[in-house]
Amino acid sequence: MxxxxxxxxxxxxxxxxxxxxxxxxxxxxxxxxxxxxxxxxxxxxxxxxxxxxxxxxxxxxxxxxxxxxxxxxxxxxxxxxxxxxTDRTPQISLRFLLQYFRLHGLDGGLQRAVARTLKVTAGPATGEEAAGLRIAPGEEVLRIDRLRMVEGLPAMLDHYTLSPTRFPVVPREVAEMPTLIYTHLIEAGGLRISAVREKLAAEAATPEVAAELGLEPGAPILVIEETVYDQLNAPVILALHEASTARHRYVNELQ
Known part of the structure; x- marks a missing residue:
């Protein structure tokens, strides 16, 4: 020990x-x-x-x-x-859901990930983003792209979209982005999560995603679309995760 x-x-x-x-x-x-x-x-x-x-x-x-x-x-x-x-999988509650790294090793062991923010951009919401966040088309949104590494190897790309009007505490500079985004939103932004909806799909990695994850173009990846709802049951965060399945398996346990 x-x-x-x-x-x-x-x-x-x-x-x-x-x-x-x-x-x-x-x-x-x-x-x-x-x-x-x-x-x-x-x-x-x-x-x-x-x-x-x-x-x-x-x-x-x-x-x-x-x-x-x-x-x-x-x-x-x-x-x-x-x-x-411990090195065991935590018993996951909604409180932990968005903090916990849900990719496990092929042996089932819990993986420890290090997240690195790649870029933060602001711009008008697309029609799909506006509908997903229930905001006006063209309203400003922040887009955060991050890469998670496990044992020095790329494991998952994270893409977050949220309204800076709803969360003015979110930094716009890469160097200022907190490691645990959801913890920051809960503690500094007043976020109270009431529900999370996920959609999972198996897709082929695009050349851009493959390059970030160290894969061959067309390699299978796990794609997770995520919508986070606040205490008023309003969608406040849209997330897209693209994960390599070469060395990991997705595990999600709720109690």
Whole structure:
């Protein structure tokens, strides 16, 4: 097992938003550290008192966050060892759905992905985008393109379309884009997700997509069309994911 959790560079640094319960903030910060690979499987977390001090919360608040993450499968409590980051698939709830990387290795193992923003562009909504987001045709939208890497190899392209009027907190510069977009929208943009609709299809990679994913043109890829709805049941985010199936399988578990 590794014990890298004492390295200050691995600790989340963003401030807790006032509108979110503190234990939820701690859960999200721990989740982000795990999903970004800063706390890899086998990492032993400090004891609860030290961990609470580092997060600036009461021990009871910290314990509630750890208990939830243990139930969800991200952490495990082990005698004589303490709290450890697992390598198991989390028990996915709607809260985790859009943070969790759902491509697994061919052996079924959970993959840790690193996302890199390729570009951010603004422009008038196409007819299809306007209909999908229920906005006026031609209204400005932001388009975010990202590439996810697993063990240094390209795994999936992500394309997001959203309204900057609805989410003015979304940066327009590549260098300022947060690693976990949905966490940013939840914490800074007030997003409350009520539902997610996905459509999956097997398609042949175009030359452009194949080049980004390191595949031959025409190679089979998994295409996931995603619509995210807020608490008013309004569509607020359109996403398209194009994933290589050469080394991965798509796994989605909801409870």
């Amino acid at each position: 590794t014990d890298d959790s004492s390295d200050a560079s691995l600790w989340p640094t963003h401030a807790a938003p006032k509108a979110v319960p503190l234990y939820e903030v701690v859960k999200r910060q721990i989740t982000e550290a795990i999903f970004e690979g800063r706390w890899p499987p086998g990492t032993v977390l400090p004891n609860e008192i030290e961990l609470a001090e580092r997060f600036g919360v009461a021990v009871g608040t910290l314990r509630r966050a750890l208990n939830d993450l243990t139930k969800e499968g991200l952490l495990a409590r082990r005698r004589k060892t303490g709290t450890v980051v």
